[in-house]
Amino acid sequence: MSVPIPAVKLSEQDEKKASKGPASKMSRIDRRAAAGKKALTSPWATVTAIVIAVLWTTPTLGLLITSFRPEQDIRSSGWWTTITRPWFNFDNYESALFGSSTQLSTFFVNSIVITLPAVVIPITLALLASYAFAWIEFRGKNILFIAVFALQVVPIQVTLIPLLSQYVDWGLNGTFWAVWLSHSIFALPLAIFLLHNFMKEIPRSLIEAARMDGAGHVKIFFQVLMPLLVPAIASFGIFQFLWVWNDLLVSLTFAGGGRDVAPLTVRVAEMAGSRGGDWHILSAGAFISMIVPMIVFLALQRYFVRGLLAGSVKG
């Protein structure tokens, strides 16, 4: 799942930079830009950067263009020939979403239903737990925190078979409940660690002042800490969102392949195996499964980067 330690230092620097305010930040960037003219003057540097950028974007672009081409064209020519005879429509998307053999619209709903609780639940639990680790004194705190921290890297594979048989015993296997519960559990160690780091950065004096006013832990948590933690929650929220939406292993194990519970990833992966040559359906299907995370990612990039810097990713 992750290896965050030295990155903590980065996040603090990040914090400092942010707190300096826009004025000093501007001048810093200006100074950097002035100092950095040299980087632009090397043509080789520019060419290398452009080559990498083109290499990185072409595969996605190719499939995107393909997804809008008629089935016949996809079979008879490569996507790069569209420049000579452009012809686009949404037929592939329509048949991928609503065609009786694929019905991705159903799986799209499943993905949403799986993702929202699987983001809300672990964040809430982790917020409470990280508050306890940060601001309540109790015996064995350090050992417990280190244990939770170490659990981040446990490969979820070691938990799958026993969890599955437990769910089967409870009759929860193949339901949303099993998927929500599993995603929430797997998210907890990283969530607690990340949010604990953010929480530690809140000045002790704020908490002390609230305590002086007679506020209990619950009140401090909701009235003092929560408003300050919104950016941190957003950062981890995006992580968890991308992780759950894009997950294959957990859903494959606990949701089964049926259209009642399985999310888009499971269905699209299955199509890649069973309908490997049907690129009109596959290309559209792939982009249907990718559109939501891409929008979320592009819209909230800033928070995502912040989260990355604060604690790395799990995977």
Add this chain to the structure above:
Amino acid sequence: MDWLLHADTTTEKLLVMVVAILLFVAVMSIILFAVDRPKSPPRWIVTVGFLGPALLLILFGLVYPGLRTIYSSFFDRNGQNFVGFDNYAKAFGQDQFQQVLTNTALWVILVPLVSTFLGLLYAVLVDRTRFEKLAKVLIFLPMAISMVGAGIIWKFVYEFRPAQQNIPQVGLLNQILVWLGLDPQQFLLNQPLNTFFLIAVMIWIQTGFAMTILSAAIKAIPDDIVEAARLDGLSGVGMFRSITVPSIRPALVVVVTTIAMGTLKVFDIVRTMTGGNYGTSVVANEFYTQSFRQNEQGFGAALAVVLFVFVIPIVMYNVRQLRITEEIR
């Protein structure tokens, strides 16, 4: 109340989702309300209220199943008979699984090194240029794409059509081969090179991560150090070698280890692109196949434990680092 477990229409599904969230909120409210008595409550009650639910779930879903898996890795496929280390002997002994281990080693060595190198190169190249933001998004975007999506994107790049007249190539890579006057290749079928074509996909995904972390680390190098080095006549490669790399060493370690661990558990790419056939399987994929397709419970458990053992050194390193940072605080 059957729909709570088996929702099949869209409305029912959304309803179950709302019910689940409300139920969760209600339970948490009750717990918090119970520990928030106005007369200062004993501290342990508050601690349990805040920490209990999370710890309970971790115990139930991570610790106990983990121990259970280690235990069952010493039993046969039904979990009936104790077989000692037979499952491990099988994993490390048989040719078929040795190849799985070799493949995994290739993944875990190549992906972190190549993506860190490319990410660092790119971060340095675009640093402080006019198009920095856009340039970064282009490399970064694959991180938002699921590995299933990435698998399909690249499967299309590798798509093969037999080399005959009238049959045009639709996969870009084979078309490039044809343009160069070469024969098209079955990139995903031809061993042993096919593993490398799968590894390329993971590198494509992880480079953006490496670039982001390293770029932030580069920007955090104090200006006066860079300035002093410049006055000493350093620039270009010299500056990179003696100032940039040493300054960002901690970030480099984080990037390499994080990517290595992510790669160790790679499953989706292999499953989507080859299904683990044609000699491309890796430990995480083999675990899935053995546990859930072949019903080899004991052997599957052993493979999961192998994954776990591989990450233990990294855990130890991390805990040591955590102790150090805590002490600094």
